[in-house]
Amino acid sequence: MSHTASRTPRRGFLGGIAGGAAALLVGRWSNASAEISAITAPPSDAWVAKIKGKYRQVFDNTSANEGWGAAFPLNFIDSTKEATKTTDADITAVSVFRHFAMPLLLNDTVWSKYHIGEMLNVKDPKTNAFATRNIFRDNVPLRPGMTYEKIMSSGVIFVACNLALTVISGMAAPKAKVTPEVAKKEFEAGLLAGSNLAASGVYAVNRAQQSQCTYCYGG
Numbered sequence: 001m002s003h004t005a006s007r008t009p010r011r012g013f014l015g016g017i018a019g020g021a022a023a024l025l026v027g028r029w030s031n032a033s034a035e036i037s038a039i040t041a042p043p044s045d046a047w048v049a050k051i052k053g054k055y056r057q058v059f060d061n062t063s064a065n066e067g068w069g070a071a072f073p074l075n076f077i078d079s080t081k082e083a084t085k086t087t088d089a090d091i092t093a094v095s096v097f098r099h100f101a102m103p104l105l106l107n108d109t110v111w112s113k114y115h116i117g118e119m120l121n122v123k124d125p126k127t128n129a130f131a132t133r134n135i136f137r138d139n140v141p142l143r144p145g146m147t148y149e150k151i152m153s154s155g156v157i158f159v160a161c162n163l164a165l166t167v168i169s170g171m172a173a174p175k176a177k178v179t180p181e182v183a184k185k186e187f188e189a190g191l192l193a194g195s196n197l198a199a200s201g202v203y204a205v206n207r208a209q210q211s212q213c214t215y216c217y218g219g
Contacts, residue, residue, distance in 0.1 A: 043162045047196040050157055051211040053090035055080050058208035058215055060201075061101035064120050065219035067136035069095055069104060070148055072218050073156045074140070088155060094208045095218065098161035098201020102168060105148070105160045108133040110190035114172035114183065137192065152194035160191055161201030 057076050061069035073093030080091055097105050103116045111117060117124065117131030124131040140146040152158050165187050173183035191197060198204035209215060 043197045043199045045198070045207060047094075047157050047159060047198075048207050048211055050155075051092045051094065051208065051213065053092050055084070055086065055091045056094075056208075056211065056213040057092075058094040058096060058205055058213040059218040060205050060215065061095060061097050061104075061218035062099040062201075063101055063219060064104060064122055064136070065101070066141060067104065067139060068141055069097060069101055069218045070136065070151055070158075071141040071143060072216065074143060074146075074151065076216075077156070092155070092157070092213070094157040094159065094204075094213055096159045096161070096198075096201050096204045096208070098164050098204070100164070100168075101218075102161050102164035102201070104134065104136050105158060105192050105195045106134060106187060107137075107190045107192060110187055113186070114169070114176050116172070119168070119172060148192055149194055152192075158192075158195045159198050159201070159204045160195055161204065162197050163200040165197070 057073070059069060059072045059076075073095045076093050077088070077091050080086065081088070100120055103111070103120060106116065111134045112132040115130070115132075116122075116134075117129075122131045122135065123129060124133065124135050136148075138147045140148075140151070148158065166184055169183040169187040170180040173180045176183060178186075188197065198207070205215070
């Protein structure tokens, strides 16, 4: 159906972080951050308060991985209910989308304008070309008819990494012929309704574990 992020974009991501650090040294990064903070809402920890119940699990997703980052929480919930005979009220699943998994929480407009499919080496099965839409949002493995929005409305917490969003939007900006500041603003605006933006993915995983979630690597 698709292809997970290759080593090439991973190197690009790490290079993007290095570039951001270099920009910080010369003052450009801090100026851009000031401009961005004036027009966008900062990451929030509000989602942490939604973690409840006896059975709590956080899934740590770092790549597209065929879209399994959205399926794992549902598998956890269903199997926990079957094994323990408990109800939804006593289960919380958190799925963190960091590194090159973060774009899975972006809408079709951002995927198209910023060539996300090409960046992640993800192809659309309908065209066999690089995806210009988020092919994962409404194609959850083993869940026909399920969408990310439906999953989140059921109580599963999806969290996007702001660090990855910043780096990837900056990497994608030149091809879209916009500035990194504009790209970041459009990435933030393009997050799927119901998703949460955390300061970073690793921070989100840590906050979930502080709230007594057990850890599962999602790929």
